[in-house]
Amino acid sequence: MSIYSKLQIEPADPIIKVMVRSAQDSSPDKVDVTIGVYKDEDGSSLTFPVVKKAKEILHTNDPGHSYTTMQGIPEFNKGARDVVFGEYGKNDNIVTIQTISGTGAIYMATNFLTEAGWKDYYVGNPAWSNYYQTIDFAGGKAHTYTHYDEKAQKIDFDSLLEALNTAPANSIFLLQTCCHNPTGADFSKDQWKTIGELMKKNKLIPILDTAYQGFATGDKYEDAWPVRYFYELNIDFLVCQSFSKNLGLYGERTGALHVVVQDRNLLPNVTSTLLALFRKICSFAPAWGARIAAEVFKSEELTKEWDQNVADVTKRLRTIREKVHQKFVELKTPGDWSPVLVQTGLFWYSGLTEDHIEQLAVHHHVYATTYGRINVSGLNDANIDYFCRAVDTVVRGS
Ligand code: PLP
Secondary structure, three states, rough: OOOOOOOOOOOOOHHHHHHHHHHHOOOOOOOEEOOOOEEEOOOOEEEHHHHHHHHHHHHHHHOOOOOOOOOOHHHHHHHHHHHHHHHHHOOOEEEEEEHHHHHHHHHHHHHHHHHHHEEEEEEOOOOOHHHHHHHHEEEEEEOOOOOEEEOOEEEEEHHHHHHHOOOOOOOEEEEEEEOOOOOOOOOOHHHHHHHHHHHHHOOOEEEEEEEOOOOOOOOOHHHHHHOOOOOOOHEEEEEEEOOOOOOHHHHHHHEEEEEEEOOOHHHHHHHHHHHHHHHHHHHOOOHHHHHHHHHHHHOOOHHHHHHHHHHHHHHHHHHHHHHHHHHHHHHOHHHHHHHHHHOOOOOEOOOOOOHHHHHHHHHHHHHHOOOOEEEEEHOOOHHHHHHHHHHHHHHOHH
């Protein structure tokens, strides 16, 4: 009897299944709009021009490979906090710890809240699927409400309001600040204000997950408005931050967790708990991605260039959305395709059914997630027409 015989085969992530299937298709017509990585007009994944410059500086100055610190690279932590909190970043009641990207920030946040004694989570469906496993792994319990009304193709705000009004005090709400994954449907400022006021009144705990800051409006500062608004409410809350998308540092696993603490007497306890947790999972923060980001944060010139890089990416995403919509108008494709224009960021939550997606793969070499999420950056002038015609065909059932 093997010592491993009790192990089960874990369910495969549905996205990985589609990626494997797509990799096996060698058709020149293939269009892959599955995984959430920004692709450039030529279909390749983009290294931000500003990141190339930061790497050159690092190569010249060679910081070596010694251990960093448990809390992370100080210039990175300071810069990351300023990026998301703006003018409030300098305040002394935010504890920042470097994390293994956004996923690691959520892992740290959930385990930290377990230590603090809180474990009831509210997650809007659909959501980034990794939330559920992470909450479970931290010993938490996920309750759901509806984030998106599939029929009306818009946010189901009433469902969230009901959850905010009925959840017991100290329940945790995991919300995305912008470019919601997978729906691209974000709250308006008025909706955020209602959410914030209810959170404060009902003593709820917000975790704000920000993985696409800048990709909604093209302006990182504007996209981080909900974080600054929550800060102004003077409540305890947490921010999970990823630089995978808005600096294109996917594989470098670059992110941070920020914990806002109202009772300053508890700052040492918060810091100590975070450090102890990180010590267990990683000991010392990873260096390369954070050093690249820190070079950008430290330099006014590189920061400006980064702003421009993000604005360029966002502009392209918007143009693709407009082209897709225009094509469906030209083709007179049955259905309402306006959500592609309204939704923000990398993803278009298309409303295509699992059957449509299957037909797109089998008959047209088009690969998307089974729940109809399309990474719009995978479309470009060379394939938009083909893609839209394929969608038109499957929607018509012909
Ligand atoms: N949060 C959301 C909503 C995401 O979509 C992602 C990645 O796709 C993450 C967090 C984590 O990203 P990463 O761990 O790659 O930084």
